[in-house]
Amino acid sequence: MNKKTTDRIVRLSILNILFIILCFITLIPIIYAFLLSISSGSSAFGSGFLFPENPTLKNYKAILVEEPFLIWFKNSVVLSLGTMILAMSTSVTASYAFSRFRFRGRNGMLKLLLLLNAFPQILSMFAIFRLFKNMNLLNNYIGLILIYAGSMCIFSIWNMKGYFDTIPIEIEESARIDGAGSGQIIWRIILPLARPAIIVTAVMVLIFVWNEYLFATTFLMNEENYNLAGGLYQLQANDYSRNWSLFSAAAILVSVPILILFFSIQKYMVSGLVTGGVKG
Template identity: 70%
Template sequence: MRNSKRVRSIAGLMVLNVVFVVICIVTLVPILYAVTHSVSGTGGALSSGISLLPEYPTLENYRAILVEEPFLLWLKNSVVLSVGTMVVAMGTAVTAAYAFSRYRFRGRKSVLHMLLILNAFPQILSMFAIFRLFRTFHLLNSYIGLIVVYAGSMCIFSIWNMKGYFDTIPVEIEEAAQIDGAGGRQILTRIVLPLARPAIIVTAVMVLIYVWNEYLFATTFIMNESSYTLAGGLYQFQSNDYSRSWPLFSAASILVSIPILIVFFCIQKYMVSGLTAGGVKG
């Protein structure tokens, strides 16, 4: 009886692993095709047969993107927006999440629920209102305006995720530090924040990824080519002069993805604890 259960368990795990492998392969095929097309010669992606091996591999598309086009300028713009949004959003969300986790004040649950409701509305519903505000305060083609919008959008996710992680940190640790004479700022900076480092790192990277890949606001409120982000630059590749040069577009897409992949692999060890612990308690 015990052996049959063990056999069924092993068989179930094998089937599950096979399913996961198939899902990974299906997911990787478009990426491999994009990589293959980025090192192919000029031509249309739809005019030739599907192949994961280029017939005549070349790095000319990457050279053209980096040398002939303002890709590095768009990269700089995306870095400025991403880092600026991350600093503003995390600076606000960390203190707010700690306050929601540790203090019991009137309207606390109502505010948290209201934040969730606000987060449920699609961003496109606020486009016209934000555009009017930006035009009134002269924030069109401005990084400051986009940073405010991005930080406001990601603060809700950041607050909820880090609040859940702060809830898992025992209050007794802070009480012991208070007995030893530590003040509120010392408790937060020397005890709570180091313990919450996985959640803070993961949340900051999620904010970074959101801004890095954001397309709607970046192409609506930035109308100057010198201020384009990577998303706006890729849109120009696809819609204007390079609408038929899919190898060039594929090379640009691969280059855009590389920095995020590097960041992801650097913080991979924090991903599981930072996201799952943050979602345990609400």
């Protein structure tokens, strides 16, 4: 083995070791939360919380049985799926139109969408609250879904437009020569080819809604309407505010569905996000 090959192996080994150390560092908060969730104490800094002497699942049982966790879970599912369906049904068609058609004001509209996305959402919260109060949309899933869908449409349009740009237009032209109509081209050719971007974008929308806290706690005021983020806030704000083991158990349960979903679409992540971002 020559010196060049040896140096390459050494560099790759050092790089891999650094990556392993970095991954371990990022896992420390998750490991800490899990160990805290199975401890019998309630303090975040009590003795034995790093390696519990008597591990127990009572905190998980308390969350599922004594607290309305399943109701919060159902509310989050409704909000996430509703937002994903509404946002994707509008952004897929809009991103395809921005990618394929050249019309007056196209570039200006894209820049305007990007500019709107640069402003913090909290700036519009008071105006939306007054509007929804007059429209009786407070404590209503429809109002929150409209907010979420409007917020995520901009990201969805830009990400999927970049992916549509990578699909050669010659494919559509060949299909038209063979007699395919516009609807057949979109449903049978374009959407299957854009599946990675559509799946990844839809999951990103779902994750955003699943973890969103500010608007959820502002526009959903009743405990039975809380999503998981609002439920976690409620756990921390009421009698359990000092029971960090119970809070950690709830946080772990909230994260599990997202982890399962993320790993199930992991093969689409690179092509769906990188291609859309680079070509956007």
